[in-house]
Amino acid sequence: LDTGARVSYPVLNVKVFLENGEVKIFRALNEASIRRSDRTMVADIVINGVPFERFRGDGLTVSTPTGSTAYNKSLGGAVLHPTIEALQVTEI
Numbered sequence: 001l002d003t004g005a006r007v008s009y010p011v012l013n014v015k016v017f018l019e020n021g022e023v024k025i026f027r028a029l030n031e032a033s034i035r036r037s038d039r040t041m042v043a044d045i046v047i048n049g050v051p052f053e054r055f056r057g058d059g060l061t062v063s064t065p066t067g068s069t070a071y072n073k074s075l076g077g078a079v080l081h082p083t084i085e086a087l088q089v090t091e092i
Helices: none
Strands: 012-017 023-028 031-035 041-047 050-057 059-063 088-091
Touching: 012 031, 023 031, 031 041, 041 059, 050 059
Parallel strands: none
Antiparallel strands: 012 023, 031 059, 041 050, 059 088
16 A cells, blocks of 8 residues: 655764775665774764764674664664664674
8 A cells, every 4th residue: 555655764874984094984774883803993983073982892883773673683782763863883
C-alpha cells in the first residue's frame, strides 16, 4: 500500500585525520567503524567542532538510530528509537 509518505534516513559524514596528515572522508547510512589493526588506537573525538573526549582502545563505531540495532548492539550499545535525532558512539 503506497500512502505517499516520505521516509528519510540520516547519513553519517565521517572525516578521519590520519597521523601522516592525510584526511579521509566517508559517508555511511547505518554506521561507521574505525579501528587500528597493529596497536591501540588513540582518537580525539570532536562533535560539531567541539572536543568531546580522547579515546584509547581497539576502535569505535558511530551509529544512526537505524544502525544502532546492528554492530552497535552486539558491542553493548543502546538501541535508539528511529525517531530520535541522535548518534551512538560505542567502543569496540
